[in-house]
Amino acid sequence: MKYRLVCMSTITALFLVSCSSSRAQDKPNPAKADPVIGKMLTQISADSIKANILKLVSFNTRQTLSDTLSNTTGIGAARRWIYSKFEQYGRESGGRLKVGYEGYVQQPEGRIDRPTKIVDVIAVLHGSQTEASNRIYIVSGHYDSRVTDIMNRTSEAPGADDDGSGTAASLEMARVMSRYHFDATIIFAAVAGEEQGLYGSTHLADIARKKNWDVAAMFTNDIIGSPAADNGTRDPNTVRVFAQGIPPKKELSDYDRMLLRTGGENDTPPRELAREIMFAAKKYDTGMNVMMIYRNDRYLRGGDHMPFLAKGYPAVRFTETHEDFRHQHQDVRLVNGVQYGDLPGFVDYKYVARVTRVNAAALAEMASAPARPANPGMDVSKLTNSTTLLWNANHEPDLAGYRIVWRRTTSPGWQHSKFVGKDTTYTLKDISKDNYLFGIQSVDNNGHVSPAVYPLPVFNR
Numbered sequence: 001m002k003y004r005l006v007c008m009s010t011i012t013a014l015f016l017v018s019c020s021s022s023r024a025q026d027k028p029n030p031a032k033a034d035p036v037i038g039k040m041l042t043q044i045s046a047d048s049i050k051a052n053i054l055k056l057v058s059f060n061t062r063q064t065l066s067d068t069l070s071n072t073t074g075i076g077a078a079r080r081w082i083y084s085k086f087e088q089y090g091r092e093s094g095g096r097l098k099v100g101y102e103g104y105v106q107q108p109e110g111r112i113d114r115p116t117k118i119v120d121v122i123a124v125l126h127g128s129q130t131e132a133s134n135r136i137y138i139v140s141g142h143y144d145s146r147v148t149d150i151m152n153r154t155s156e157a158p159g160a161d162d163d164g165s166g167t168a169a170s171l172e173m174a175r176v177m178s179r180y181h182f183d184a185t186i187i188f189a190a191v192a193g194e195e196q197g198l199y200g201s202t203h204l205a206d207i208a209r210k211k212n213w214d215v216a217a218m219f220t221n222d223i224i225g226s227p228a229a230d231n232g233t234r235d236p237n238t239v240r241v242f243a244q245g246i247p248p249k250k251e252l253s254d255y256d257r258m259l260l261r262t263g264g265e266n267d268t269p270p271r272e273l274a275r276e277i278m279f280a281a282k283k284y285d286t287g288m289n290v291m292m293i294y295r296n297d298r299y300l301r302g303g304d305h306m307p308f309l310a311k312g313y314p315a316v317r318f319t320e321t322h323e324d325f326r327h328q329h330q331d332v333r334l335v336n337g338v339q340y341g342d343l344p345g346f347v348d349y350k351y352v353a354r355v356t357r358v359n360a361a362a363l364a365e366m367a368s369a370p371a372r373p374a375n376p377g378m379d380v381s382k383l384t385n386s387t388t389l390l391w392n393a394n395h396e397p398d399l400a401g402y403r404i405v406w407r408r409t410t411s412p413g414w415q416h417s418k419f420v421g422k423d424t425t426y427t428l429k430d431i432s433k434d435n436y437l438f439g440i441q442s443v444d445n446n447g448h449v450s451p452a453v454y455p456l457p458v459f460n461r
Contacts, residue, residue: 093178129183141166142194161225182367201304218315229322243274267454269314370442377458
């Protein structure tokens with residue numbers, strides 16, 4: 001039986017019609033940072049993130065099966081507090097950030113031993129451009145926590161890093177970004193039931209598919225709290241982004257087969273999304289290196305991006321570069337002078353803020369940019385040492401044109417680019433399609449750029 005908690009009738013009610021807005025500029029420069037986004041990133045606060053993580057820790061446990069009635073302990077108190085913070089940010093945004101619950105009752109299975117309310121808390125910042133407002137970007141952290149025994153619902157489970165850090169990042173982005181306008185819609189989410197089996201994110205992905213949302217990207221931030229490994233190694237200026245390649249299905253789609261046939265297995269939508277995150281982190285001088293990992297996730301682990309990937313949406317996972325497993329999924333205890341447990345004392349709040357800025361830079365860039373070019377193709381109808389690309393026209397009013405990017409087949413990141421105006425076909429003379437991988441991006445008047453799309457071979461179009 002489905003259980004639905006709403007502040008309005010359904011999550012759809014959070015989406016309100018709004019008017020179009022755009023800015024103009026003579027020559028777009030995708031490499032130049034937007035000063036408005038740059039200013040926004042300076043407002044992301046390590047102190048604000050710290051306060052929110054400490055408050056999440058104060059609920060003693062946020063285990064999925066824990067108390068829902070208390071106002072001070074358990075997952076129910078935690079989600080009501082998260083809702084209140086989103087509401088506060090909504091008021092501070094002048095009412096543009098809309099807040100709601102989305103939940104259901106999960107019947108017993110696996111790590112759920114009794115009927116349990118799985119409730120996500122969401123805040124929607126609706127896009128300000130009519131042509132783009134149905135395009136949606138989702139960023140999440142999971143607010144449930146655990147100890148060694150996954151079924152233990154009463155012991156202290158601080159969950160400061162896993163995943164108070166990701167939840168605090170989502171909250172902080174909502175606080176800061178809701179003061180600004182973006183063409184497309186952004187959903188800030190705190191999802192439940194991750195540790196029991198990705199229940200909250202699966203529910204949200206199911207809603208997206210059922211309601212036919214245009215989810216252009218989904219970020220999950222899970223364990224972004226510390227740059228320190230268990231051996232003392234520290235890397236405070238790097239974050240991993242896990243990006244899936246060809247999905248591991250028994251039967252490949254025609255699209256995935258063509259990616260493999262043309263050497264584009266590293267140009268799946270999640271990997272193009274990760275490249276855009278790398279680009280945005282450098283463009284806005286976040287002080288962070290993005291380590292793109294050609295994997296869905298770490299060994300023996302999984303995250304809330306996975307249900308979105310299963311539905312065919314581009315999704316990636318942010319995780320700290322080095323992990324100390326003594327501080328994850330552990331009872332709080334002291335053994336031979338070694339402290340175990342996911343305690344706030346092990347969180348580097350400035351590091352969380354830097355990772356949050358990478359998220360916000362990429363979200364702001366993409367939500368301000370036109371949509372990815374549709375139906376991209378590469379003309380392979382004849383033998384030539386040049387490359388002709390073609391695509392469908394975008395319809396955003398602030399579209400400046402398109403950018404072609406390319407790289408050697410062995411390079412992980414784009415090496416060359418060319419802005420080609422508003423034409424929807426272009427030939428790169430003396431640049432052979434046999435030697436490079438290509439992408440096509442949309443660019444607006446202010447230089448905001450979409451993720452690239454990989455052109456499939458066409459013979460006659």
